[in-house]
Amino acid sequence: MTSFLKTAMQNKMFLVGSLIFLTVVIAAVFAAKIAPFPYDQINVLNALKPPGEGYLLGTDQYGRDIFSRLVFGSQIAIRIGVMVVAIEVTLGVALGLMAGYYGGRVDTFLSFMTDVTWALPPIVLSLAIVTALGPSLNNVVISTAIISWPGIARMVRAKTQSIKNMSYVEAARALGESDLSIMYRYILPNTLGIVIVLTTLSLPGAILSTTGLSFLGLGSQSPDPDWGVILSEGMNYIGVAPWMSIFPGIALVWTAMGFNLMGEGLRDILDPRLRT
Amino acid sequence: MSRSAEPLLSVKSLFVDYVTSHGRVRAVRDVSFEVNRGEVFALVGESGCGKSTTALALMRLVPQPGHVSAGHIMFQGTNLTELSERQITLVRGKQIGMIFQNPLIALNPVYSSGWQVEEAVLLDNVSRQEAWRRAFDIMGSVKIPDREERMQSYPHELSGGMRQRVMIGMMISRAPELLIADEPTTSLDVTIQAQILDLLMDLKARNNMSLLIITHDFGIVADIADRVGVMYAGSLVEQADVFSIFESPRHPYTRLLMRALPTGTKTEGRLETIKGSVPSLTEVPAGCSFNPRCPLAQDICIQERPPEREVAPGHSVRCHFSAE
Numbered sequence: 001m002t003s004f005l006k007t008a009m010q011n012k013m014f015l016v017g018s019l020i021f022l023t024v025v026i027a028a029v030f031a032a033k034i035a036p037f038p039y040d041q042i043n044v045l046n047a048l049k050p051p052g053e054g055y056l057l058g059t060d061q062y063g064r065d066i067f068s069r070l071v072f073g074s075q076i077a078i079r080i081g082v083m084v085v086a087i088e089v090t091l092g093v094a095l096g097l098m099a100g101y102y103g104g105r106v107d108t109f110l111s112f113m114t115d116v117t118w119a120l121p122p123i124v125l126s127l128a129i130v131t132a133l134g135p136s137l138n139n140v141v142i143s144t145a146i147i148s149w150p151g152i153a154r155m156v157r158a159k160t161q162s163i164k165n166m167s168y169v170e171a172a173r174a175l176g177e178s179d180l181s182i183m184y185r186y187i188l189p190n191t192l193g194i195v196i197v198l199t200t201l202s203l204p205g206a207i208l209s210t211t212g213l214s215f216l217g218l219g220s221q222s223p224d225p226d227w228g229v230i231l232s233e234g235m236n237y238i239g240v241a242p243w244m245s246i247f248p249g250i251a252l253v254w255t256a257m258g259f260n261l262m263g264e265g266l267r268d269i270l271d272p273r274l275r276t
Numbered sequence: 277m278s279r280s281a282e283p284l285l286s287v288k289s290l291f292v293d294y295v296t297s298h299g300r301v302r303a304v305r306d307v308s309f310e311v312n313r314g315e316v317f318a319l320v321g322e323s324g325c326g327k328s329t330t331a332l333a334l335m336r337l338v339p340q341p342g343h344v345s346a347g348h349i350m351f352q353g354t355n356l357t358e359l360s361e362r363q364i365t366l367v368r369g370k371q372i373g374m375i376f377q378n379p380l381i382a383l384n385p386v387y388s389s390g391w392q393v394e395e396a397v398l399l400d401n402v403s404r405q406e407a408w409r410r411a412f413d414i415m416g417s418v419k420i421p422d423r424e425e426r427m428q429s430y431p432h433e434l435s436g437g438m439r440q441r442v443m444i445g446m447m448i449s450r451a452p453e454l455l456i457a458d459e460p461t462t463s464l465d466v467t468i469q470a471q472i473l474d475l476l477m478d479l480k481a482r483n484n485m486s487l488l489i490i491t492h493d494f495g496i497v498a499d500i501a502d503r504v505g506v507m508y509a510g511s512l513v514e515q516a517d518v519f520s521i522f523e524s525p526r527h528p529y530t531r532l533l534m535r536a537l538p539t540g541t542k543t544e545g546r547l548e549t550i551k552g553s554v555p556s557l558t559e560v561p562a563g564c565s566f567n568p569r570c571p572l573a574q575d576i577c578i579q580e581r582p583p584e585r586e587v588a589p590g591h592s593v594r595c596h597f598s599a600e
Contacts, residue, residue, distance in 0.1 A: 103340075165339075167382040174335055174376075175396050175446060176369030185395065189386040 007269050014265025020258025028074040035068035039225040048241045058243040060233060066244060069225040070251050076226050077207050077255060080141060084206035087145035089199050092152025093191075097183050099153065100160025107157070114150030122147045126209060130218045137210075137226075140219035144209045152198050159191045193270045200263035204256035211252060227252055282353075283310035284486050285334070285454055290347035292326070292333050301557045303329045303342065305510040305565075308584070311454065316480065316487040318497045318518075321507035322554050327490045328377075330507070331456050334488075335374055336364045351454070369399060373447035374456040378463050379440035383431035389442040390415070390427025396446040410449065417482070418445040419475060437468035441475065448479055455480070456488045461496065473500055494537055498522065503590070506530050509555055509565040512584075516591035526593040528570045564596065572597050 008014055027034060036056075043063035051058040057066040099110040117125070129143035163169065164187060172186050213219045214228030222229055227248040234244030292304035304326045311317045319327040332338045334349055336356060349356040356367065368374075376382040384392060393411040394404075402410070415423040418441040431439055440460065447455060457476065461469035477500055480487050491497060497504055497518065505515040506527065514527040525531045532550045552569040555561060561568055567577040576596050586592045 167376055167378055168384045170337065171374075171376055171382045171443065171446070172384070173337055174368055174374040176365045176367070176399055176450075178365055186384055190384070192386075 004269070008265075011265045011269055013261045014269060017258050017261030017263070017265050020254060021262055024074050024078065024255050024258060027071050028078045031071045031075055035065070035071040037065040037068040039069045039072040040064065040223045041068075048237065048244075050241070051243050057247045058241065060230070060241070060244050061237060064223075066230070066247055069230055070227070070247060073225040073227045073230065073248070073251065074255070076137075076220060076224065077211070077252075080137065080210045081203045081207040083141045084144045084148070084210060085199055085203050087141070088149045088202060088206070089152055089195065091145065091149040092198075093156050093188070093195060095149070096153035096156025097160050097187060097191075100157040101164055101179070101183050101187065103161075110153065110157070114153055117147060117150045120147075122209070123212065126213060127216070127218070130213060135218040135221075137214075137219050137224075140210050140213045144206055144213070148202060148205065148209075152195075152202065155194055155198060156191055159194055160187055163187050163190050197263055197267045197270060200259060200266055203263075204259040207259075208252065208256055284313045284315075284352065285311040285488070286348075286350040287330075287334070288348045288350070290330065290333060290349065291345045292329050292338055292342055293345045294342040296341060298558055302560070303510055303557055304333065305560075307347075307507075307510075307512045309505050309512060309515055311486050311488055313453075313486055314480075314484055315502045316477075316489060316500050318501035318504045319488065319490045319507060320492060320494065320497055320504060322492060324554060324557065325507040326510040326557075327507050328458055331374065331458050331488065331490050334456060335368055335372060337368075337374075369396065369447070369452065370450050371452050372454045372456060373450070373452035375440075375443055375447050375458065375460045377459045379443050380436055380463060382443050383439055385431055388428050388430055389434060389439075393427075393442065393445050393449055396449040400450055411445075414445045414449050415442075417479065418442070418448075419471075420445070436464050437472065440464060440468075440472055444472075444475065444479070448483065448485070451483055452485065454486045454488060456490070458490045459492070460489070461491075461493075469496075476500070494533070506533070509560050510557060511565055511594060513566065513595070514591075514593045516588070520588065520591050526587055526591070526598050527566075527595050528572050528597075529566050532571075564594075 041064060043059070046055070046059050046063040047061050049055050049059040049063070055065050055067065057070065059065055095110050099107040126143040126147050129146060130139050133139040133142065169182060169186050172182050177186070210219055211226065211228035214226045215232045217232065220226030220229050222233065230248040231245050234241070234248065238245055287310070288308050290304055290307045291302065294301040294303055307326075307330055309317065319330060321327045329338060329342070333344050334356065336359070338344065344357055347357065351367070351371065356364065359367065383389065387395070390411055393414055394407045397407040397410045411427065412423060415427060420426050420438065420441050426434070426438070434442065460476065461472050464472060473496065476487060479485065489496065489501065501518045503515065503517050504521045505512050506521070506529065507513065508529050514521070514525065514530045521530065522534065525534055535548045536550060538547055550569055555565065555568070561578070563576070563578040563580055564570070564582050567573045570577065574596070580596070582594050582596045584592050584594045585598050587598050
């Protein structure tokens with residue numbers, strides 16, 4: 001563990017990424033303390049104020065403080081991201097393990113499913129799913145998870161295939177371990193490295209797609225301070241109040257970049273161990 | 277046959293085939309042998325002769341695309357080939373244990389060695405504390421020094437000999453009646469080899485186990501085996517007690533093997549070898565599979581596969597000229 005921390009500290013990407021990640025987490029956790037205004041406090045007299053003048057990042061068409069809305073929005077972003085990734089990773093790992101371990105028909109079927117999912121443009125597929133289920137944040141989460149599990153399933157499947165031929169898995173079988181227990185106790189722990197990396201790397205994607213769907217009006221609804229919603233509202237005033245769309249955009253890029261850097265860094269840190 | 281008690285394990289006419297894109301490969305061909313209680317039976321042969329496959333077949337662990345295509349494996353009155361997948365998992369580890377060739381990769385890298393022995397014990401549905409206590413005892417019986425500390429160690433922190441001890445510990449943890457050891461000492465150096473063999477013999481005596489040892493090392497055979505089966509290209513060509521094998525081998529292959537053994541006293545001359553090489557299992561010659569390399573080969577050896585003949589009590593040979 002200490003050696004892990006030491007290598008982690010030497011990895012610039014991981015370091016910078018986790019610092020960025022930390023700012024987002026702090027914003028989300030202490031939103032009520034950090035934000036100077038409630039996210040839905042309307043003040044029509046101060047509508048469309050530019051940054052400065054008592055409002056750090058300006059106000060929107062109802063005079064709501066953009067900064068406060070963004071800070072509260074980070075809660076939504078993280079909550080949604082974590083929910084999507086949790087579903088996606090659970091599905092992907094379970095199905096990938098099964099496909100890799102059992103092979104044969106199970107594998108053919110699951111690989112077919114992933115191929116089909118990959119063959120469709122993701123945004124169109126999730127649009128279709130949300131439209132079918134009805135626009136709501138939960139449905140956005142479900143649709144985003146459905147379109148993104150195959151990537152994880154593929155990686156876990158490949159890793160499982162290489163691990164299941166290892167001597168220690170054969171030894172486990174000779175000991176009388178059941179298939180389920182071999183998958184859970186022998187194969188899964190040995191795939192954890194890539195699962196951790198994949199999880200970190202898929203978080204920004206999850207946040208971006210859910211925000212995208214909210215931007216299109218299928219996810220969070222106004223007055224929720226979802227970054228996608230703020231962005232889409234800002235689009236109507238982009239000529240007169242560009243700060244309304246610029247700052248949520250920056251918040252998104254900041255978060256996504258942080259997670260990506262952290263994930264890439266993590267991959268570099270864990271990689272030499274994975275190869276052994 | 278003058279054996280009083282029923283054998284612990286009795287393999288009858290076992291065939292194992294691998295179905296590949298090049299056709300059917302017969303890795304084990306009509307192999308029959310018995311292992312009695314408390315006995316050490318050694319399967320000897322060159323690489324690729326089917327000895328490991330035979331062992332895996334006993335555990336029903338022959339890897340895809342292989343399968344047992346014919347034969348019975350009777351273990352304590354049960355035919356293992358007929359058990360369901362569920363039932364065979366109850367036999368594995370509990371009644372038949374198996375030690376693998378390479379201890380360096382036979383332990384799970386992500387768990388401590390103590391955890392792995394505990395995990396094996398837990399298969400018997402005991403409590404965690406009880407499992408730890410038993411694992412601790414087992415670590416003692418496989419003679420691991422500083423048990424308490426070593427149980428916390430991960431496989432990569434242990435030496436090869438230590439890892440093999442942990443592996444043996446796992447496999448004897450549920451007191452199986454038969455322990456299969458597939459080249460248990462191949463990747464270890466000679467002094468460690470001797471220690472591991474001593475340990476196996478010690479455990480065998482203490483737990484009243486039978487041991488099926490698979491090896492290509494006649495030194496090990498002479499050292500610990502009671503009876504020996506010699507395999508060549510998937511067939512069991514000769515089996516006898518260890519003295520008969522060394523004193524009066526009957527199959528030409530066994531004889532040539534014995535002559536090819538380096539002896540400690542001879543210092544001059546070349547080591548004898550057997551001409552030719554082991555046939556690939558896809559092209560095993562017709563008749564007796566040893567005929568192309570056999571000094572005694574006649575026409576009949578090419579035409580007909582010799583039957584297994586008993587030439588002396590407990591000594592059977594698969595050769596047309598076994599009487600000579």
